[in-house]
Amino acid sequence: QKEVEQDPGPLSVPEGAIVSLNCTYSNSAFQYFMWYRQYSRKGPELLMYTYSSGNKEDGRFTAQVDKSSKYISLFIRDSQPSDSATYLCAMRGSWGKLQFGAGTQVVVTP
């Protein structure tokens, strides 16, 4: 079993819809949780960075962390075609390497 599970998609939504992404994990030592966006032929770009359980909002993006269930989510409101990309969840303990999910491909259709 992988430490971080993420549905690879693709996830196709119409423009303006809410995109809902999630990851589950098995390692209770993970404390820091990140969401990265990766466009084709580019490196991952940090979207959200959270530590505690609960919600964090930044513009159209909301990240949720539920440590008791070992479950994290990312919501994108009012999705745009420019949001079409692969979204990677990542997490780590108090320091050191990031453990990534496989990434979810999102397609927002006009």
Added chain:
Amino acid sequence: DAGVTQSPTHLIKTRGQQVTLRCSPKSGHDTVSWYQQALGQGPQFIFQYYEEEERQRGNFPDRFSGHQFPNYSSELNVNALLLGDSALYLCASSPDGDNSPLHFGNGTRLTVT
């Protein structure tokens, strides 16, 4: 303010050859990590450098080695290339002693034929 820069952007090598990839961290960052991303997969941790020493290593063979220079830039070396080494190699930097997240470069696309 330049972010993480990597060179070259693309590289084609033959099986058995050796390759060196280069990375300059974001200004103010002193810790460099390298990741390998196969097509359709998430990045996999190779190793991390701090103060010119390898501080942590992932599950990669000794064919993968690295170096960090006094100006914090870094190199990744891969010897005896295999077809399975074809991937996007990502460099990431962060300030040490800080819980800041990693910032990634755009990677080097390595193709082994």
